[in-house]
Amino acid sequence: MIHNLRLNITDPHPAKLIVGVSGGADSVALLHLLRESGIACVAAHCNFHLRGEESDRDEQFVRKLCKEWNIALEVKQFDTTRIAKEQKKSIEMAARDLRYSWFEELRMSYQADDIAVAHHSDDAVETLILNLLRGTGIRGLSGMSLRNGHIIRPLVESTRSEIEKYLNNRKIEYVNDSSNSESVYTRNKIRLELLPLMEQINPSVRQSLLQTAGRLLETEKVYLSAIEKQKEEVLSFVNETGYISIEKLKKMVSTSALLFEILNPYGFNSATIESIAQSLDSISGKHFLSSEYRVIKDRDQLIITPIPQKETREITIDSPVGKTETSPQLSFRIEDIEGFKFSKEKNIACFDAGKVTFPLTLRPVKQGDSFVPFGMRGRKKLSDYFSDNKYSLLDKEQALVLCCGNDIIWLLGERSDNRYRVDEKTRQILVVEVCSEKKD
Secondary structure, X not given: OOOXXXXXXXXXXXXXXXXXXXOOHHHHHXXXXXXXXXXXXXXXXXXXXXXXXXXXXXXXXXXXXXXXXXXXXXXXXOOHHHHHHHOOOOHHHHHHHHHHHHHHHXXXXXXXXXXXXXXXXXXXXXXXXXXXXXXXXXXXXXXXOXXXXXXXXXXXXXXXXXXXXXXXXXXXXXXOOHHHHOOOOHHHHHHHHHHHHHHHXXXXXXXXXXXXHHHHHHHHHHHHHHHHHHHHHHEEEEOOEEEEEHHHHOOOOOHHHHHHHXXXXXXXXXXXXXXXXXXXXXXXXXXXXXXXXXXXXXXXXXXXXXXXXXXXXXXXXXXXXXXXXXXXXXXXXXXXXXXXXXXOOOOEEEEEOOOOOOOEEEEEOOOOOEEOEOOOOOOEEHHHHHHHOOOOHHHHHHOEEEXXXXXXXXXXXXXXXXXXXXXXXXXXXXXXXXXXXXXX
């Protein structure tokens, strides 16, 4: 009797698929099943160059197989070790990210419906344990779904044993990855050491874990629906910056769970998120970092923002007419006082042109900076001005000043300097405007 596999394809039935093919039993069985079902396939093979000659052997096997089966093939070479080091990732994570990024490029290029990968039920068990060891939210415990965006897993309900029987009964060749028998990588240690130990305690532990994951998958749907509603209540955005209301956050059923779901997609791990949760009642100023983002505790809110590139460069403006190439962009023009209409908009500042000497300088705020705010006579430190006007830490970091010599003449978008104001002796006005960004 020929053993059959359960090939699950989600609706709508795809016309074309990108299929990840390593040359191992799982991916070869998947490619064969899809080919037999009449679905147009483009095989995609990644050579990560992690196993020397064996990596090249796998590539040649896949090339030969696709030629025999008359299946289109794309091959990509990766210097995985170098990329992992540059991106400060594990080899496993770097390879995963490279693989799926390239698969998506192929999907778009070939106008394919989806990307089929050969994950099976044993992979699902290993992933569940791996996520549990790393620390995860409910998503990591709910198993592998048949579909995740454009990624489909037609063999997710089949076992590794079933796949090997399918190939052996049909005398279909495949290659063995020697690293699968070595306890080098975390997943292999789970497969070769941890799971056999767990099976000594419960021989049916794999099935038990899959059943639990299935129940959690249904629970996840309810959980995520509630989380999304709560996110809308506590989280708001201005461009790329997120603002979490601490007052509203603390009123939610589970502050820590909601905070995890908000911050984990930004790369914050469980330990860091727990530290953030414990800081909610602390003073302002604490910073928490992931690889690309930071959370700033500022008064009654948490601010989520990309880690800024250090920028101390000063921009020189030589002419009183024209626009800068800076971001934000400034425009300069000279107008006569007669008939001039002043604007109350904060992004426009007017100065007595006779008091301003070019070149001017646009720069970030420095420690100890001070100016004479419009309408006042005395000098005021910018740090005090920020405190009086309740600037957030992020606002302080992003503040820019326009300078004439050593004098700050404008805190951009906020207040000009009284010493350079337009008065009864003014004949010409220097108008400086922060240009609004163009929207597509």
